[in-house]
Amino acid sequence: MAPAHHQAAAATTVTTQDIRRAQRADGPATVLAIATANPETRRSQDEYADFYFRVTKSEHLPQLKEKLERICKKSGIENRYTYVNDEVMKAHPEFSDRKLPSLDARVEIASNAVPELAAAAASMAIAEWGRPATDITHLIFSTYSDLKAPSSDRRLASLLGLRHTVCRTILSLHGCYGGCRALQLAKELAENNRGARVLVACSEISLIAFYGPEEGYTDTDTLVAHALFGDGSGAVIVGADPVDAVERPLFEMAFASQTTVPDSEGAITVQHKKGGMEYHIARGLPEMLAGNIKRCLADAFGAIGVAARWKDLFWAVHPGGRRILDLIEEALGLDNGAMAASRQVLREYGNMSGTTVIFVLNELRRRFAADGAEGADWGALMAFGPGITAETILLRVASGLKGN
Numbered sequence: 331m332a333p334a335h336h337q338a339a340a341a342t343t344v345t346t347q348d349i350r351r352a353q354r355a356d357g358p359a360t361v362l363a364i365a366t367a368n369p370e371t372r373r374s375q376d377e378y379a380d381f382y383f384r385v386t387k388s389e390h391l392p393q394l395k396e397k398l399e400r401i402c403k404k405s406g407i408e409n410r411y412t413y414v415n416d417e418v419m420k421a422h423p424e425f426s427d428r429k430l431p432s433l434d435a436r437v438e439i440a441s442n443a444v445p446e447l448a449a450a451a452a453s454m455a456i457a458e459w460g461r462p463a464t465d466i467t468h469l470i471f472s473t474y475s476d477l478k479a480p481s482s483d484r485r486l487a488s489l490l491g492l493r494h495t496v497c498r499t500i501l502s503l504h505g506c507y508g509g510c511r512a513l514q515l516a517k518e519l520a521e522n523n524r525g526a527r528v529l530v531a532c533s534e535i536s537l538i539a540f541y542g543p544e545e546g547y548t549d550t551d552t553l554v555a556h557a558l559f560g561d562g563s564g565a566v567i568v569g570a571d572p573v574d575a576v577e578r579p580l581f582e583m584a585f586a587s588q589t590t591v592p593d594s595e596g597a598i599t600v601q602h603k604k605g606g607m608e609y610h611i612a613r614g615l616p617e618m619l620a621g622n623i624k625r626c627l628a629d630a631f632g633a634i635g636v637a638a639r640w641k642d643l644f645w646a647v648h649p650g651g652r653r654i655l656d657l658i659e660e661a662l663g664l665d666n667g668a669m670a671a672s673r674q675v676l677r678e679y680g681n682m683s684g685t686t687v688i689f690v691l692n693e694l695r696r697r698f699a700a701d702g703a704e705g706a707d708w709g710a711l712m713a714f715g716p717g718i719t720a721e722t723i724l725l726r727v728a729s730g731l732k733g734n
């Protein structure tokens with residue numbers, strides 16, 4: 331007698347094409363819920379230099395302090411939320427000096443703080459979505475802050491009570507394009523797995539890269555990074571073919587692409603060392619991004635044969651820094667105000683690396699909901715990070731945002 335699986339194969343007339351077709355969703359991936367969270371400590375940018383030089387015991391470097399004050403003033407940031415506070419620095423004075431070994435302690439703290447911060451945002455996203463957490467089929471977690479395995483994705487799944495068959499993926503070290511990369515993968519999963527509901531979670535605590543200034547040693551990189559980065563988490567639920575009267579589609583994800591900017595490999599680098607994660611951010615980064623922005627957009631829009639007028643789109647650009655937004659706005663000939671959502675997030679929270687675009691998307695949603703989604707129907711979500719990598723997602727305002 332033939333083995334059972336041979337019998338099954340002989341008995342079925344189903345082809346692999348049939349199976350593939352049945353697996354695919356009908357509609358495009360849509361954003362079904364968005365939520366964000368931050369650590370408790372909010373620090374005003376006006377007071378940041380005082381705080382930073384005090385807790386790192388660096389008051390003997392007044393010129394660097396004045397420089398940080400100048401950078402903070404021009405940053406377009408008013409507040410940031412940080413996990414680092416006096417208490418943390420009192421318990422770990424070694425965090426001030428990058429020459430001292432401190433990675434173990436940082437990783438230990440991050441392995442709890444990162445998933446817990448993610449859970450705060452994700453549980454709000456699930457509540458907004460309106461379905462049980464066990465209906466989440468896939469989890470994509472992006473962070474540069476956690477360096478352990480099992481990682482934050484595993485812990486988050488437990489904290490939220492996700493089903494044990496949830497398919498988990500962790501993205502690491504994508505830096506500021508991590509959120510956009512996670513959303514792009516969520517789109518692929520949602521469109522290729524009928525009924526899939528993908529939870530995207532990003533969570534960053536800059537503690538992993540917090541240390542004192544050091545005269546003469548890449549101190550400007552350190553100062554710029556400490557003037558910009560803040561902590562936060564964001565969660566998005568993505569799925570195709572929304573269930574009527576249960577799920578509310580906010581944005582359709584029409585197309586997604588990635589471009590690597592030529593000759594830019596050294597422009598943003600991060601590396602974990604014994605004293606924490608070190609950054610290098612090239613001085614000409616804003617000019618480099620602005621000089622390449624049209625080309626990145628051409629790669630995205632050209633691939634689908636769409637000729638868009640940049641002024642006709644809404645924009646959700648990663649606010650890497652105030653000057654980056656200024657120069658991109660100028661390069662694309664956008665109206666003053668086209669980047670309002672990005673600027674508001676930068677002002678209220680700073681640059682939270684990969685998580686930031688989720689805050690921007692949430693801010694855009696709030697703005698659309700407030701005015702009944704008047705104005706541009708189509709928009710571009712963009713983020714940049716090490717590579718230099720530029721990610722673009724073409725979005726369309728969906729029915730759940732209209733008529734609110």
Ligand SMILES: CC(C)(COP(=O)(O)OP(=O)(O)OC[C@H]1O[C@@H](n2cnc3c(N)ncnc32)[C@H](O)[C@@H]1OP(=O)(O)O)[C@@H](O)C(=O)NCCC(=O)NCCSC(=O)CC(=O)O
Pocket residue numbers: 397400401404405406504505506507550551554558598611612613614615616649650651652653654681683714715716
């Ligand atoms: C830092 C700024 C807010 C400063 O504002 P302005 O440029 O208008 O002001 P300014 O030229 O007077 O600069 C103020 C002081 O900062 C110094 N300065 C400016 N940019 C610097 C840089 N990249 N590295 C080192 N120092 C820098 C200037 O020399 C000056 O010092 P002095 O006063 O002594 O003359 C802005 O340049 C900005 O937004 N830059 C973009 C920051 C950035 O690259 N972000 C990306 C992060 S990475 C990211 O988002 C992706 C990722 O992590 O993956």
